[in-house]
Amino acid sequence: xxxxxxxxxxxxxxxxxxxxxxxxxxxxxxxxxxxxxxxxxxxxxxxxxxxxxxxxxxxxxxxxxxxxxxxxxxxxxxxxxxxxxxxxxxxxxxxxxxxxxxxxxxxxxxxxxxxxxxxxxxxxxxxxxxxxxxxxxxxxxxxxxx
Numbered sequence: 641x642x643x644x645x646x647x648x649x650x651x652x653x654x655x656x657x658x659x660x661x662x663x664x665x666x667x668x669x670x671x672x673x674x675x676x677x678x679x680x681x682x683x684x685x686x687x688x689x690x691x692x693x694x695x696x697x698x699x700x701x702x703x704x705x706x707x708x709x710x711x712x713x714x715x716x717x718x719x720x721x722x723x724x725x726x727x728x729x730x731x732x733x734x735x736x737x738x739x740x741x742x743x744x745x746x747x748x749x750x751x752x753x754x755x756x757x758x759x760x761x762x763x764x765x766x767x768x769x770x771x772x773x774x775x776x777x778x779x780x781x782x783x784x785x786x
Contacts, residue, residue, distance in 0.1 A: 649732065653731070653735075654732040654736040657732060657733035657735065660688075660737055661737050668683050669684070685742050686762070690773055692770075693773045696738075696777075697776065697777030697781075699726070699729060700778055701777070746762060747759040
């Protein structure tokens with residue numbers, strides 16, 4: 641029953657993450673200057689990826705604080721600390737919200753159009769800014785839990 645419950649938690653988190661990702665893409669397309677912002681959808685993908693990196697960094701530090709017994713989770717944080725909830729959020733929600741394959745597809749579109757600089761910038765922004773946001777969120781949570 642545990643395995644099935646874990647799969648259900650991941651599926652539930654994944655479905656919510658996919659819907660949030662779609663809403664982000666729609667919001668970008670509906671924004672003022674949307675023709676400039678869409679750039680084959682890459683702004684929506686980048687925004688979802690960066691939000692996901694930030695959230696994952698915070699969740700990473702939260703988990704580290706619990707494992708190291710530096711902090712005791714109470715209230716809503718205790719609910720988030722449950723292993724099944726971590727599966728639902730980390731693998732399900734954030735895995736569905738962020739998308740490496742779409743990022744690679746979008747960079748390939750630019751590259752196939754001969755827009756190598758745009759392709760490289762898109763990839764660089766996602767990876768470098770994502771890495772920075774991951775650690776920024778981890779630092780925020782580290783300060784919060786200590």
